[in-house]
């Protein structure tokens with residue numbers, strides 16, 4: 203039994219998309235960051251880091267976007283979310299997700315200029331490729347998309363500043379799993395921290 207604890211529009215959107223991509227059966231537990239639902243004693247007893255996403259696999263907890271995406275991709279190989287049998291391509295997925303988690307995620311908090319620099323690097327790395335790794339959709343694309351979706355408006359890029367990331371964003375927005383996730387999370391309501 204899979205249970206995803208998520209807050210609409212936050213980091214947990216990435217595993218939420220991946221769950222829809224796999225078609226796996228899961229229970230979604232929406233939380234409000236504004237109401238500090240991740241700081242209650244009950245939630246902290248489960249995840250002492252006080253953050254979403256949390257994926258419960260039966261009674262075992264898995265945290266961190268990259269870890270959960272990797273788990274879902276490996277558990278549901280038919281969804282094709284990870285290159286199979288190609289160690290170098292798998293390493294490229296890990297490389298992208300490391301960059302996204304360690305450099306892109308905290309970038310906006312470090313200022314607009316820094317965030318733009320970080321996205322310029324990602325844009326160059328993506329190049330004219332449809333997808334981040336090996337010409338195939340993967341969990342790296344989901345991870346990349348979620349943060350750009352979140353910060354796109356606040357980055358206020360000059361027109362054409364991130365042409366490759368913008369094209370990738372449009373490709374992602376066309377995917378049914380992305381549309382389904384956005385629809386569900388919009389209905390619950392985006393509730394960012396105060």
Ligand SMILES: N[C@@H](CCC(=O)N[C@@H](CS)C(=O)NCC(=O)O)C(=O)O
Pocket residue numbers: 212213214235240241252253254255265266267268303
């Ligand atoms: N490194 C974590 C970051 C998770 C994270 O920052 N979650 C935020 C939402 S985007 C959160 O739950 N914040 C609630 C809080 O800090 O109280 C990951 O990749 O999963």
